Structure formats: structure tokens, C-alpha cells
Amino acid sequence: MLRVTGVWPESKSFSDEEIGPIPTKWRGGCDSEDFKCNRKLIGARRFYKGYQAHNRNDKNVTFNTARDDSGHGSHTLSTAGGNFVASASVFGNGNGTARGGAPKSHVATYKVCWSEGGYCYDEDILAAFDAAISDGVDVVSASLSGENTEFFESGMSIGAFHAVANGIIVVCAGGNDGPDPQTVANVEPWTLTVAASTIDREYANYVKLGNNKVLKGLSLSEFGLPSDKLYPLVNAENAKADNANATDAYYCKDGALDHNKAKGKILVCHIYEDDPINQGVEVARVGGVGMISINDYSWFEVLPETHVLPAAHVNFTDGKYILTYINHTKSPLAHISRVKTNLGIRPAPIIASFSSRGPCNIDPTILKPDISAPGVDIIAAYSEDVPLGPHDKRRTPFMAVSGTSMATPHVAGLAGLLKAIHPDWSPAAIKSAIMTTGIYEDIVLSRNI
Known part of the structure; x- marks a missing residue:
């Protein structure tokens, strides 16, 4: 009992x-x-x-x-x-x-x-x-x-x-x-x-950048982007609503993003502990087509979430790579694949x-x-x-x-x-x-x- x-x-x-x-x-x-x-x-x-x-x-x-x-x-x-x-x-x-x-x-x-x-x-x-x-x-x-x-x-x-x-x-x-x-x-x-x-099981999807670099993420989203198309990639800070502060936009908090700056794009959001699912809800609210979640610190967990749109949570190192790519690319692009359940993960x-x-x-x-x-x-x-x-x-x-x-x-x-x-x-x-x-x-x- x-x-x-x-x-x-x-x-x-x-x-x-x-x-x-x-x-x-x-x-x-x-x-x-x-x-x-x-x-x-x-x-x-x-x-x-x-x-x-x-x-x-x-x-x-x-x-x-x-x-x-x-x-x-x-x-x-x-x-x-x-x-x-x-x-x-x-x-x-x-x-x-x-x-x-x-x-x-x-x-x-x-x-x-x-x-x-x-x-x-x-x-x-x-x-x-x-x-x-x-x-x-x-x-x-x-x-x-x-x-x-x-x-x-x-x-x-x-x-x-x-x-x-x-x-x-x-x-x-x-x-x-x-x-x-x-x-x-x-x-x-x-x-x-x-x-x-x-x-030894994980729920993985993949972020493909415009330079053909492929990075593994985790997600439990039921959605994926069309496989033959890359979308504009933007740091969420740069999609800030006029009446929001930069920190809220950085974390994709409710009401912090601007529809005109986010529509049709994949947004990069920094994880915060309150509720990562609601970050995806905010991105979807302003017309974003996908979201990449990144960690601010190397010891943060990478966990799959049941997002409302195509989304991938990548590790700290890959998150830094994505930000560098955005900052050094004139027109950064990305794609997020559908989630696949992988078995036999080691260690x-x-x-x-x-x-x-x-x-x-x-x-x-x-x-x-x-x-x-x-x-x-x-x-x-x-x-x-x-x-x-x-x-x-x-x-x-x-x-x-x-x-x-x-x-x-x-x-x-x-x-x-x-x-x-x-x-x-x-x-x-x-x-x-x-x-x-x-x-x-x-x-x-x-x-x-």
C-alpha cells in the first residue's frame, strides 16, 4: 500500500x-x-x-x-x-x-x-x-x-x-x-x-543554424518547423516591447516582447526558474515561430518542456555558440526539428x-x-x-x-x-x-x- x-x-x-x-x-x-x-x-x-x-x-x-x-x-x-x-x-x-x-x-x-x-x-x-x-x-x-x-x-x-x-x-x-x-x-x-x-532515454530535437552547424536540444513539444525552411533568428532582447524593460525581454516574460519585432522569427530566450513553458507562450503570443532556450550558467539543468510551439533547450556551451553566431552574422537563420525519443543514451x-x-x-x-x-x-x-x-x-x-x-x-x-x-x-x-x-x-x- x-x-x-x-x-x-x-x-x-x-x-x-x-x-x-x-x-x-x-x-x-x-x-x-x-x-x-x-x-x-x-x-x-x-x-x-x-x-x-x-x-x-x-x-x-x-x-x-x-x-x-x-x-x-x-x-x-x-x-x-x-x-x-x-x-x-x-x-x-x-x-x-x-x-x-x-x-x-x-x-x-x-x-x-x-x-x-x-x-x-x-x-x-x-x-x-x-x-x-x-x-x-x-x-x-x-x-x-x-x-x-x-x-x-x-x-x-x-x-x-x-x-x-x-x-x-x-x-x-x-x-x-x-x-x-x-x-x-x-x-x-x-x-x-x-x-x-x-x-537512458531522452527527448531530443535539433537546432540547425544558417552556417549549417547542428546543435542538440531537449524538448517535449509536439510541434516542429517545416524541414526545408530556415527562419530569422533573433535574441529576445532585440525583440523588446517599447514599454518593457530589457531584463524581462531577456527572459521572455509575459508582455515583454513586441509583435512587430518577433513575428515569423525564432527567438532565443534565457531560462529562468519561474516557468519555462510560459516563455514559449509569450513567444507564440507575439507571432514567433519557435524558441531556443539557453542557460546563463553551466550548472543549470537542460530539461525538456511541453512547449506550445517548436522549441529546444540547449546546454550552456551551445547557447553561447548561438549568441556568438547571432552577434557575428548579418542575417542569422535557424531551424528547429521535431522531437525524437532516443534510447540507449550514455552515460x-x-x-x-x-x-x-x-x-x-x-x-x-x-x-x-x-x-x-x-x-x-x-x-x-x-x-x-x-x-x-x-x-x-x-x-x-x-x-x-x-x-x-x-x-x-x-x-x-x-x-x-x-x-x-x-x-x-x-x-x-x-x-x-x-x-x-x-x-x-x-x-x-x-x-x-
């Missing part, structure tokens, strides 16, 4: 087709007012009194449903235990059969995070742990992380301790504050803490740069994280209640997301399989079995370490 933070129950990942009867030991229920559970999704509960106590003046949050209002809960729950779904993709990219680590398991959701900021309070976390223990879960998958505190002061630490004392293995996210040291979260010795690693797996690192900042004798699992560009179920951005109203049943939250349910699914085969094993035995039999396969060197 797996614990997350809300669910989109209509997802095919939570269909009870070919799922066995609900276990007789199950004591949970479905207290969401707007949907019913089934043999797959056997529990849905919500815990919000802590949030209410801390936010008495917040009248904008609805507490009558355990529905997923961010996509995070559906994604993680389906990764852990989602049923088989054929022809799953993100706007046609990465097409294949989606399934969780334990696809025939029964799953439940315990929603503890509320509002757009995803605030999760200790009172609600503890209440959810108590309920999960009482309901009869076997595995807790906790894709939650925050700043470490002493164990006796942390709701996660205390709740996880009581779950483990009741024979329930607790799998936790290590956090996304890497690559700095001593950033790993959920460092309790009784939990199984998961780091995120890459996979893989490697630890994601965002994945939090040890050692533990509470007690350096506790070695964390315990293990790594796939956590970059993971395709799984998503909430169709969630638009892709403030200015992008598209919905999608599946999404590629990155984070230790995505890595955690991979391990939770494995823990569920082990528990099914060895129901008498303790949480410590399951944790030991996973950690001591995990193999890091170096694809480049073809050796096992």
Missing part, C-alpha cells in the same frame, strides 16, 4: 481492470466527496486541520476532496503502483506502455498538502501516518521533503518511526537541493531515503545534479541517501485538473517530471513486491535487501560496480 498526496482517480493508471479483490485486512475507506474508490484505488483520505490552523484567513482552498490539484500525487502514486496503460505518451513523445513498480498492487492516497504552494504541516502528516497505520498499509511512499530538524521535532520523523514500529516500510524522497553537500532530507535511520538518477544512470547530497547534517554518522532510482524525465499519470501553466490551459493524462519525488515511488513499488513475496520480512530486512542487491551498471564501461 502506498501513500501520496492526492490523486486523479479517472486516470487509466488507477483502473481496477484485472486487479484482485480488496484485501480482507484493509480497514481504510474513501472519504473524498466527489469520487468513489475501486479495487485498485482502495483508499482516499484527506488531512487538513493543520493547514487550517496555520492559515485561518485562507478561504480559497477546498478541503472536501482528495483529488490531485498539482499533478504530483497522481504521478508518484502511478509510478509506485499504477496499472498497465498502453500507448501512454506526453504529447506523442516517449510513447509506450506505462506501469508502476507494483502494477497489480492496491493503492491509497493520503492527501496532506494544500494550496498552490503545496504546504504540508506536521499535524496533517502525523494524522496521515496514524491513519495509514490503522488502515493496514504495507508500504508508505512519502515524496515529501523539507529542511531537516531534530528527529523528535519532525512530524515526518515521528510518523515514519511509528509506521516502521508497526512493520510498515517508509520510503522517502532525499530532496532536490543538490549538488551542494549536506542537503539531503529525510535522514532518519529507520527510513529508506532515495536519490534521483538519470535514465546512464548518473546522479541528477539537483538530487540532494549527503552527508547528513543532523548526525554525520548516518549515511544518506540510501539508494538512487530513476528520477529524471519520468513519464507517469498526471492530474487533468491541472493546466500546464498560468497562460497554457492544455491538459495531459501523462507528464514527464523530474525530482527525487519521482525516484521514491520506484523504490516503494519494489518494496511492495518484496513485501508480497516475503510478508514476514521486517522493514529493516526489506531495506537491507534492496540496498545490498542494487547494482550500478555503467553503460559506457559495460561493467557492474
Whole structure:
């Protein structure tokens, strides 16, 4: 049994087709007012009194449903235990059969995070742990992380301790504050803490410049430009609207670009953290035909996004090359190809740069994280209640997301399989079995370490 933070129950990942009867030991229920559970999704509960106590003046949050209002809960729950779904993709990219680590398991959701900021309070976390223990879960998958505190002061630490004392293995996210040291979260010795690693799949497209230089980018856009045509290429700073400041144009922020300067062109936008999808929305708004996203720093991630127009995110070095080409070419041109899903990418797996690192900042004798699992560009179920951005109203049943939250349910699914085969094993035995039999396969060197 797996614990997350809300669910989109209509997802095919939570269909009870070919799922066995609900276990007789199950004591949970479905207290969401707007949907019913089934043999797959056997529990849905919500815990919000802590949030209410801390936010008495917040009248904008609805507490009558355990529905997923961010996509995070559906994604993680389906990764852990989602049923088989054929022809799953993100706007046609990465097409294949989606399934969780334990696809025939029964799953439940315990929603503890509320509002757009995803605030999760200790009172609600503890209440959810108590309920999960009482309901009869076997595995807790906790894709939650925050700043470490002493164990006796942390709701996660205390709740996880009581779950483990009741024979329930607790799998936790290590956090996304890497690559700095001593950033790993959920460092309790009784939990199984998961780091995120890459996979050997990527969603690549290619930028061809007017000088015939071809550069690889990443994207999840469903669009591409006609293959036989090059388009004018311009730095977004030079397409600034008269009433906008240069910094906003540099980042292609909402309302910062001019239609007359951008129409029919490919714009180069500098990545900023708020929402890269909305940069593409702004370029499309002013008539741009495509967008190339570049990084300001070499340590920035290169990640595919579900853009609304042909777009490619290139790395720092290639971004500098593109800017040099624009600045030294009278009439710079470019083309952006359609996205292709590539397999067998090397090296893989490697630890994601965002994945939090040890050692533990509470007690350096506790070695964390315990293990790594796939956590970059993971395709799984998503909430169709969630638009892709403030200015992008598209919905999608599946999404590629990155984070230790995505890595955690991979391990939770494995823990569920082990528990099914060895129901008498303790949480410590399951944790030991996973950690001591995990193999890091170096694809480049073809050796096992």
C-alpha cells in the first residue's frame, strides 16, 4: 500500500481492470466527496486541520476532496503502483506502455498538502501516518521533503518511526537541493531515503543554424518547423516591447516582447526558474515561430518542456555558440526539428545534479541517501485538473517530471513486491535487501560496480 498526496482517480493508471479483490485486512475507506474508490484505488483520505490552523484567513482552498490539484500525487502514486496503460505518451513523445513498480498492487492516497504552494504541516502528516497505520498499509511512499530538524521535532520523523514500529516500510524522497553537500532530507535511520538518477532515454530535437552547424536540444513539444525552411533568428532582447524593460525581454516574460519585432522569427530566450513553458507562450503570443532556450550558467539543468510551439533547450556551451553566431552574422537563420525519443543514451544512470547530497547534517554518522532510482524525465499519470501553466490551459493524462519525488515511488513499488513475496520480512530486512542487491551498471564501461 502506498501513500501520496492526492490523486486523479479517472486516470487509466488507477483502473481496477484485472486487479484482485480488496484485501480482507484493509480497514481504510474513501472519504473524498466527489469520487468513489475501486479495487485498485482502495483508499482516499484527506488531512487538513493543520493547514487550517496555520492559515485561518485562507478561504480559497477546498478541503472536501482528495483529488490531485498539482499533478504530483497522481504521478508518484502511478509510478509506485499504477496499472498497465498502453500507448501512454506526453504529447506523442516517449510513447509506450506505462506501469508502476507494483502494477497489480492496491493503492491509497493520503492527501496532506494544500494550496498552490503545496504546504504540508506536521499535524496533517502525523494524522496521515496514524491513519495509514490503522488502515493496514504495507508500504508508505512519502515524496515529501523539507529542511531537516531534530528527529523528535519532525512530524515526518515521528510518523515514519511509528509506521516502521508497526512493520510498515517508509520510503522517502532525499530532496532536490543538490549538488551542494549536506542537503539531503529525510535522514532518519529507520527510513529508506532515495536519490534521483538519470535514465537512458531522452527527448531530443535539433537546432540547425544558417552556417549549417547542428546543435542538440531537449524538448517535449509536439510541434516542429517545416524541414526545408530556415527562419530569422533573433535574441529576445532585440525583440523588446517599447514599454518593457530589457531584463524581462531577456527572459521572455509575459508582455515583454513586441509583435512587430518577433513575428515569423525564432527567438532565443534565457531560462529562468519561474516557468519555462510560459516563455514559449509569450513567444507564440507575439507571432514567433519557435524558441531556443539557453542557460546563463553551466550548472543549470537542460530539461525538456511541453512547449506550445517548436522549441529546444540547449546546454550552456551551445547557447553561447548561438549568441556568438547571432552577434557575428548579418542575417542569422535557424531551424528547429521535431522531437525524437532516443534510447540507449550514455552515460546512464548518473546522479541528477539537483538530487540532494549527503552527508547528513543532523548526525554525520548516518549515511544518506540510501539508494538512487530513476528520477529524471519520468513519464507517469498526471492530474487533468491541472493546466500546464498560468497562460497554457492544455491538459495531459501523462507528464514527464523530474525530482527525487519521482525516484521514491520506484523504490516503494519494489518494496511492495518484496513485501508480497516475503510478508514476514521486517522493514529493516526489506531495506537491507534492496540496498545490498542494487547494482550500478555503467553503460559506457559495460561493467557492474
